[in-house]
Amino acid sequence: MVTTLGVVAGAGLALVFVAFHFMKGTKPPAPDDIAQEVLEHRASTVTETDFPEPYSRGIGGGAGAGAVGAGGAEGELEEGEEESEGFDPSSIPEDEVEYYEIEFTKEGETIEVANNETILDAGEEQGWDLPYACREGQCLSCGGHITDGDAHEFVQHSNNETLSDDEMEKGYVLTCTAYPTSDFTLETNETP
Numbered sequence: 001m002v003t004t005l006g007v008v009a010g011a012g013l014a015l016v017f018v019a020f021h022f023m024k025g026t027k028p029p030a031p032d033d034i035a036q037e038v039l040e041h042r043a044s045t046v047t048e049t050d051f052p053e054p055y056s057r058g059i060g061g062g063a064g065a066g067a068v069g070a071g072g073a074e075g076e077l078e079e080g081e082e083e084s085e086g087f088d089p090s091s092i093p094e095d096e097v098e099y100y101e102i103e104f105t106k107e108g109e110t111i112e113v114a115n116n117e118t119i120l121d122a123g124e125e126q127g128w129d130l131p132y133a134c135r136e137g138q139c140l141s142c143g144g145h146i147t148d149g150d151a152h153e154f155v156q157h158s159n160n161e162t163l164s165d166d167e168m169e170k171g172y173v174l175t176c177t178a179y180p181t182s183d184f185t186l187e188t189n190e191t192p
Contacts, residue, residue, distance in 0.1 A: 087156040089116040089179050100180040104128070105147070105187050113180050119144065119155070120175040123188070130175065131189050137161055137177035143191035146171040146184050154184040167192045 092115060103110040104123060113122040120142055123130045133141035137159035146154050151168040155178040163172055172192050 087158045087179060089118075089158060092116045101183045102180060103185040105185055106189065115179055115181060117179065118158075118176055119173070119178050119180065119186065123175070128188075132176050135176045137174050140174070140191045142174055142176040143189070144173050144175045144178075145187045145190035146173060147187060148184045151178075154182045155179060156181055163192070 098115045099112040100115065101110050102113045102119065102122070107123070107126070107128050109126070111122060111126060113119060120130055120132055120135070131141050131143075133139050135142075137157060138161045140162055148154065149171060151171050151173045152165075155173050157163075157174060158177045158179065160168075160174055160177060163174060170192065172190070173186075175186075175188065
C-alpha cells in the first residue's frame with residue numbers, strides 16, 4: 001500500500017529531476033555560426049566573368065536593351081558616333097548660372113530653376129512629393145514629360161542610361177538628372 005513516506009520521497013525525487021532539467025548547462029550546445037564559411041566557400045566556387053550584369057528598365061538600367069536593339073552591342077559606338085559624356089553642372093561658374101521658368105502642370109505652379117539644379121531638386125525644395133528611386137538616371141521612376149516638344153531643346157542630362165533619343169524627342173526626361181536650358185512646361189510622373 002501507499003505510505004506517506006513513499007509519497008514524500010516520490011515528490012522530492014520528482015522535484016530534483018525538474019530542478020536538474022531547468023538548470024543551466026542542460027541544454028545542448030548551440031551549433032557554431034558557419035555563415036562566413038558558407039559565404040567564403042560560395043565566393044571561391046563562383047567564377048568571375050567579363051559579362052555585364054543584365055539590365056532591366058523596371059529595376060534600374062535599360063541602356064543595354066536600347067543599345068543592343070539599335071543594332072550594336074552595348075558599349076559599342078556606331079560609325080561616326082562620338083562618345084557623349086554627361087553634363088557636369090558643377091562646371092558652371094557662379095556668375096554664369098541662369099534661371100528658367102518651369103511650369104509644373106500637375107503641381108499647379110511655375111517656379112524658377114537654375115541651370116545647375118536638377119528639376120527634381122527644385123520641385124522638392126518647393127515641398128512637392130515628386131517620384132524618384134535611383135537619382136542617377138538609371139531608372140524611369142522620376143520620369144517627366146515636357147509638353148513643349150523635344151526634350152533635347154529644353155534640358156541637359158548629367159546622366160541618362162534609360163531614355164532613348166526617340167523618347168527624348170517625344171519630350172520625356174529624367175527629372176533627377178535633368179538641368180534646364182530653357183523655359184518649358186513639365187508633367188511630372190510621366191514615362192514613355
